[in-house]
Amino acid sequence: MDTKVRRGRQPVDVLIVDDDGAARQQVRTTLHDCTDIQVAAETANAAEALEVLETVAADVALIGLTGTRRDVLETCRRITAHGSRPRAIMMATRTTPAAAVRAFDMGCHGFCRYGAGADALRIAIHSAHRGDGFLCPDVGRPIIDRYLKRISEGAQQRGSLTRRQREVLRMVAHGWRTKEIANALGLSIKTVESHRAAIMRRLGVSRVVELVHEAGRLGLGPPST
Template identity: 35%
Template sequence: MKRLRVLLVDDHSLVRAGVRALLGALPQVEEIIEASSGREAVELVRARAPDLVLMDIAMDDMDGLEATRMITAEQPEMRVIILSMHDTGDFFDQALRCGACGYLLKDAAVSELEMAIAAVMRGDVYLSPAVSRHLVGNMLSRDAPEVRAAGALTPRQTEILQLIGSGLGTKDIARKLDLSVKTVEAHRAQIMERLGVRDIANLLLEAARRGLITLGRS
């Protein structure tokens, strides 16, 4: 992994100082930029082009969800991890739909922060285990009959989808199934087309809603 320029967004200076210290100890982090509001974060993404954004939710001026929506609308490839104290399902769902590719609780272990960064930078979605359990539980309770529908996926596509849901990246899936990376990518594109989604975050949401995967399963 290349060394990263990280934008840290939180309106509490003590929180930023703590997270900054953790980030500074990670070998893959080269530079840390700080913002104290969502609006400032949007401006700094435009001006400084970070590789990764760690975004709080509850902030004055512009909250983290709206800032994430604006950032990813302008730069769809930008990787945003929500770093929040909120552990309710509505926040998880909104964060992913706004374009975030990760959701990490502020009481997570230090090692989980490093895992989340590694996951999103290789193109995967990272959700804390507690987040995954809550999110899937809410989805299953909303529409049980539809969740049971398996969808029109082939056995191989279902297998690949389940591996994506377990957190494996494309190269890992290719090695595990003895397939080429291009073959896995082709299957993934077909899965997304059949489930009617355009990105990995919504692929996981839709697959979990249909009961095809359980997020957070190792």
């Protein structure tokens, strides 16, 4: 990969935050030949990082997940709350979907594995610098698989509505009130309410607006927008 700096473009300034000196050295070594990225500073904790950011205009902060979970999450919170810069990337020795979710919940723009290599780290840094997200492939694939499984299971559940449930759902989506549905179908109000509750559980929704949206997706009501 060509790591030469494009003419007229400044390198991305990186701040490394990790209480493990060996881990910081590993990152510096990995980025050594990436001339479009430069390590502007490094610190051992959030307090030092915030102090450094008063004088160093770092674009991206690499935050190591080698300390205690509470300290790392606090570091992420304090740095991402600092402003639009730096954008944060959490780095971990053990990558799991749960850890990645926590990182993005804390405002990080990326989640990367230690030892991922210069190419992957370089892509992560430039993605965060642009404001995009980056997720290392070894944890990204399980998250995608889990998401696709939920979609598949949801489709199966939607397709398993009974004829009566689909009828009630169509009428709800078109604005019929519970009493009107009961009168039209010759049911009690309590039975209609039971059908609607069962439909909402089956579709995994909790509000009527979501129910109408799902009805549109199933071709049973106004199309979703």
